[in-house]
Amino acid sequence: MKKKIIASLILTLAIPAFAQQKPEEPPPRWLQGRSEADAKSTLHPFNPKLTGADISELQISKLKLPAGFSINVWAEVPNARSLARGSKGTIFVSNLAANDVYAVVEKDGKREVKKILKGLTAPNGIAFLDGTLYVAERTQIKKYENIEDRLDNPPEGVLVVDGLDPTNGPGHFWKYLTVGPDKKLYFNIGSPQNITIPNYVQGAIMRVDPKNGRLERYATGVRNSVGMDFHPVSKKMWFTEHGRDWMGDDKPEDELNVVTKEGENFGYPFCHQGDIPDPQYGKYASCDQFTPPALKLGAHVAPLGLHFYTGTQFPAEYKNSLFIARHGSWNRSTKQGYDVMRVTLDAKGKVTKYEPFLTGFLFDEKGDPPMWGRPVDLLVMPDGAMLVSDDYNGIIYRVSYKKP
Amino acid sequence: MFTFLHQNITTSTIVGVVFLCFSTNNYAANIEAGKAKAQTCIACHGPNGNSIISEFPSLSGQPAQAISTALYRYREGNRKNPIMSPIAAELTNADMNNLAAYFSAEKRTSTHITSAQNVSLGPELANKYNCTQCHGPQMLGLQHIPRIAGQQHQYLIMQLRGFKAQTRSDMDGNMSSAASALTDADIVILSDYIAGLADRPTAKNE
Numbered sequence: 001m002k003k004k005i006i007a008s009l010i011l012t013l014a015i016p017a018f019a020q021q022k023p024e025e026p027p028p029r030w031l032q033g034r035s036e037a038d039a040k041s042t043l044h045p046f047n048p049k050l051t052g053a054d055i056s057e058l059q060i061s062k063l064k065l066p067a068g069f070s071i072n073v074w075a076e077v078p079n080a081r082s083l084a085r086g087s088k089g090t091i092f093v094s095n096l097a098a099n100d101v102y103a104v105v106e107k108d109g110k111r112e113v114k115k116i117l118k119g120l121t122a123p124n125g126i127a128f129l130d131g132t133l134y135v136a137e138r139t140q141i142k143k144y145e146n147i148e149d150r151l152d153n154p155p156e157g158v159l160v161v162d163g164l165d166p167t168n169g170p171g172h173f174w175k176y177l178t179v180g181p182d183k184k185l186y187f188n189i190g191s192p193q194n195i196t197i198p199n200y201v202q203g204a205i206m207r208v209d210p211k212n213g214r215l216e217r218y219a220t221g222v223r224n225s226v227g228m229d230f231h232p233v234s235k236k237m238w239f240t241e242h243g244r245d246w247m248g249d250d251k252p253e254d255e256l257n258v259v260t261k262e263g264e265n266f267g268y269p270f271c272h273q274g275d276i277p278d279p280q281y282g283k284y285a286s287c288d289q290f291t292p293p294a295l296k297l298g299a300h301v302a303p304l305g306l307h308f309y310t311g312t313q314f315p316a317e318y319k320n321s322l323f324i325a326r327h328g329s330w331n332r333s334t335k336q337g338y339d340v341m342r343v344t345l346d347a348k349g350k351v352t353k354y355e356p357f358l359t360g361f362l363f364d365e366k367g368d369p370p371m372w373g374r375p376v377d378l379l380v381m382p383d384g385a386m387l388v389s390d391d392y393n394g395i396i397y398r399v400s401y402k403k404p
Numbered sequence: 405m406f407t408f409l410h411q412n413i414t415t416s417t418i419v420g421v422v423f424l425c426f427s428t429n430n431y432a433a434n435i436e437a438g439k440a441k442a443q444t445c446i447a448c449h450g451p452n453g454n455s456i457i458s459e460f461p462s463l464s465g466q467p468a469q470a471i472s473t474a475l476y477r478y479r480e481g482n483r484k485n486p487i488m489s490p491i492a493a494e495l496t497n498a499d500m501n502n503l504a505a506y507f508s509a510e511k512r513t514s515t516h517i518t519s520a521q522n523v524s525l526g527p528e529l530a531n532k533y534n535c536t537q538c539h540g541p542q543m544l545g546l547q548h549i550p551r552i553a554g555q556q557h558q559y560l561i562m563q564l565r566g567f568k569a570q571t572r573s574d575m576d577g578n579m580s581s582a583a584s585a586l587t588d589a590d591i592v593i594l595s596d597y598i599a600g601l602a603d604r605p606t607a608k609n610e
Contacts, residue, residue, distance in 0.1 A: 026533070026534045026582070026585070027534055027537075027538075027577075027578045027579075027581040027582040028534070028537055028538050028578040028581075028582075029576075029577070029578060029581070031534075031537060044538075044546070046547065047469070047473075047547045047548040047549075049469055049472065049473075050472065050473050050476040050477070050548075051472040051473070051475070051476050051497040051500045051501050051504075052497050054433065054498070054501065078476075078497075097575065097576075098476070098480060098482070099480070099482055100480065118480070118481065119481060170577050170578070170581060369547075
C-alpha cells in the first residue's frame with residue numbers, strides 16, 4: 001500500500017512536468033550548459049561499439065598492472081556495463097545502449113553467455129539479493145525472483161518502484177543499483193541536464209526497501225553517481241560522482257564521496273568539487289554548506305564503478321583498498337582516465353593514496369577516439385580475482401594475482 | 405573456459421593477420437567478407453551501397469560504427485522494419501562488422517539535385533537545428549552517428565517525420581528532441597538540401 005502511495009505521489013508530480021516538457025535547450029543533450037566561449041569546440045562523447053570488438057583488435061598486451069598481476073579476456077558481452085554475482089555463481093551483466101541483461105554461467109568447465117532479459121529501457125543498474133535479481137531501468141526497478149534457477153525461462157519482472165525519471169529529461173536517466181548492509185536497494189536519480197536545479201528526487205541517491213517499496217532520499221546534491229559501495233568495516237557508503245561539463249579542461253574535478261549521515265548534501269548544482277561555486281547557480285549558496293569530496297578524482301575522468309577489495313588473492317596490502325573504474329574524459333581537449341585507480345584509506349577512513357592500478361586503454365590523449373577500451377564496473381570474485389567490464393568493446397576482463 | 409577463449413583468439417588472430425592490410429583504420433573487420441555478404445544488401449541499397457531508390461538509404465561512405473550499430477539494433481529488436489529485421493536476424497556480430505567495413509570504404513555518390521532555393525536555405529537550417537553538432541560540419545557522420553550528406557531524399561524525409569512523430573526508434577532521444585522543433589516545411593527543405601551534398605556518380609557508376 002505504502003509503495004502504491006509513494007509511487008503514485010511521484011507520478012502525480014511527474015505528469016504535469018512531463019506534459020509541459022519542451023526542449024529548453026537544443027539537442028544534443030551533452031551540449032547543455034556550454035558557454036559561448038566554447039561554441040566552436042569539437043569535443044563530443046564516445047559511443048560504444050555494440051557489435052563488439054574482434055578479440056584480435058584488443059590491445060591486451062598494452063595494459064599495465066603492478067608486478068604479479070595479469071589480465072585476460074573473461075567473456076564477451078555486448079556493451080557490458082554493471083556486474084553482479086548471484087549466490088549460485090551466475091555473473092549478471094547489464095548494458096545501457098542495447099537494453100538487455102545477460103547471465104554468464106560456467107557449465108562443465110565452459111563459460112556460457114546468455115541473454116536473459118531483453119527490450120528493457122536503459123537497464124544499467126543490476127543487483128542481487130537473496131535469490132532475486134533487481135534491475136533498475138530508466139523509470140523503474142523490477143525484480144526477478146529465483147532467477148538463477150530460471151535463466152533459460154526467466155520470469156516476468158515484478159515492479160518494486162516506478163516514477164524514477166520524473167521529468168523525462170534528456171540527461172543522466174540511467175541508474176546504478178546496489179544493495180546496502182540494511183538489505184535495501186540504493187540507486188541514483190541523476191540530474192536531468194548537465195547543469196540545472198534538479199527537483200526533490202533528482203540529483204540524488206535514493207534507496208528503496210524491496211520488501212515494501214518504501215522510497216527514501218539518502219543523499220542529495222549529487223549530479224550523477226554511477227558507482228556506490230559500502231566500506232567492509234565502517235559500512236559507510238562511498239560513491240563516485242561526475243562533475244559538470246563545459247567549465248574548461250581542468251574544472252571541476254569529479255568526486256569520491258562518503259556519506260556520513262542520511263540526507264547529506266554534496267553541493268550540486270551550487271558547488272562543485274567542494275570548493276568551486278557554479279558560474280550560474282553558485283550565487284544561491286555557499287560551498288561551506290555542503291559536504292566536500294573525500295577525494296578529487298581528476299577533471300572529466302568519469303569515475304563509474306567502485307569496489308572495496310574484499311578478496312584474499314591480491315597481496316595483503318590490497319585488503320579493503322578501493323578500486324575505481326574511470327570511464328574516461330570526453331569534455332577535455334587532452335584526454336585522461338580510461339583506467340582503474342586504487343585508493344587506500346587509513347583506519348579513520350581518510351584517503352592516504354590514489355594511484356593507477358590498471359592503465360593502457362588510453363593510447364592517444366589528443367586522439368578521436370583516444371582509447372581502445374573503457375572500464376565501467378568491477379566485481380571481486382570468490383577466488384579473489386577481479387572482473388572489469390568494458391562497455392566500449394563489450395568485453396569483461398579478469399585481473400588476477402600470482403606472487404612473482 | 406580456456407577452450408572458449410582459445411578458439412576465439414585463434415580464429416580472430418588469423419582473420420586479423422590476413423586482412424589487416426585491407427584495413428584503413430585499424431579495423432580488423434574483413435572488407436572482402438563484407439563485400440561477399442553485401443550481395444543481399446545491394447538489391448535495395450544499390451551498387452556499392454549507393455541507393456538508386458529514394459526510399460532506401462545509401463550505405464556507402466557511412467562510418468563503420470553507424471552501420472554496425474544500425475544492424476545490431478535491427479537484430480536485437482530495438483529498431484524494427486519489415487525488410488531489415490529478418491535480414492539482420494541472420495547476421496553475426498562479425499558479419500555486421502565486415503559489412504560495415506565494406507560499405508564504409510565505398511565512395512558516396514548522389515544523383516539528387518537540390519533546388520537553388522534550398523541550396524541557399526539549407527545551411528542555415530542545418531545549423532539552426534543542430535544537425536551539424538552530431539552529424540559533423542560536412543554531415544559525414546561520426547562513430548555511431550550516420551552520414552547524412554548525400555543520403556536519399558525520400559528516406560531523409562521519412563526519418564525526420566518519423567522522429568518528429570516519435571515513431572522512429574531513437575538510440576538516445578537526441579533525434580526525437582531535434583526533430584520535435586522542426587516544421588514539416590523545414591523537413592522538406594533540409595532533406596532536399598542534405599540529399600544533394602555528395603559528388604555526382606561517374607559515368608561508370610551510373
